[in-house]
Amino acid sequence: MMSDIPQILKTITDWQKDGHRLALATVVGIKGSAYRRPGARMVIADDGKSFGMIGGGCFDADVNELAQQVIDTGTPQLHLYDLQDADVWGLGLGCNGSVFVLIESLMNDTGKEWVTKVEASLEDNQPIHVTHTFSKELTFDLFFRNGEVELSRDFTFESENKRNIRNRTRQFHEVISPSPRLVIFGAGHDAIPLVEFASQSGFKVVVVDQRKHLLTHSRFPKAESFIHSRQENYEETIIPRPNDYVLFMSHNIHQDAAAFNLYREHQVKYLGFLGPKRRTKQIIEDILQLPSSDLESIRHVMFSPVGLDIGSETAEQVALSITAELMAVKNKSQPQFLKDKAGTIHEPQPT
DSSP states (O other), rough: OTTTHHHHHHHHHHHHTTOOEEEEEEEEEEOOOOOOOOOEEEEEEESOOOOSSTTSSSSSHHHHHHHHHHHHOOOEEEEEETOOOOIIIIITTTTOOEEEEEEESSSSSHHHHHHHOOOOOOHHHHEEEEEEEESSSSOSSTTTOOOOOOOEEEEEOOOOGGOOOOOOGGGEEEEEOOOOOOEEOSTTTTTTHHHHHHHHTTTTEEEESSOGOOOTTTTTOOOEEEEEGGGHHHHHHHOTTEEEEEEESSHHHHHHHHHHHTTTOOOOEEEEEEEHHHHHHHIIIIOOOGGGGGGGGGGGGESSSSSSSOOOSSHHHHHHHHHHHHHHTTTOOOOOGGGGOOOOOSOOOOO
């Protein structure tokens, strides 16, 4: 899922409340190098303002102009942007790919259905699989005719492996998943930039602390929610969710031990311990007195010390290091300098 979907939906709601008519532009196919991946979106209002970026400024202005036509007519349009044409789109950016962009009105039934179905799935914390079917083939050649297109959609909650994919050249398939939850134990000063960075990176952040005066939106404006709890009450106040990401950074070793003990038998994506390895070892061996065999099933999700080695010193730098590690785990990516990576930055899209 694109991490900006919640912001896209919020923008749609806010702008519609203000009385604006809206269009939605979606990247539905790419070939070669492109600024955004399929599923990236931009909202455009009838007064020309927009939220999101799909072309890195390369063709976004043209999409905005087309969106005004779509808002007026209500008819979707499908456009192919060839970024190899430096005279028209490249502007020296060095993009060498082609991008299909769907532009549709959010005032008609098809657009309203997308908003309603996606909002409901995210509210239910359930992934939704969307098949977009077009009356034109998405062929990356000079013979493609930009302009109006017929559009239909199919929504399903079935597993991705069971989807019956057909008419691939006329379809765009995507899975929109809920934002992963990051539970941070500790509302100290070092958690402030971490909550900010992690939320901007697509995580729903929950902060847990026994000091109620620290659990405020003025201190953590990007936090999704707060849990006010003492360590002896964790089992009553905290319900671990499948695939949670969890950080133990309360700076109290006994509180972190209690939090780890709560989560260690649940299915999680990430268990991160702030501080040196010897502190984590003390939690496991001295405080909880856990045998090594109890950890075999979760060692692959345990990170101690937490974060990537980027030479961090300040709280902001440490937060950046931790957020980068969270993103690497979430995206199943092996961190490295891109200059050392063989091949393209992103995996090629299936054709």
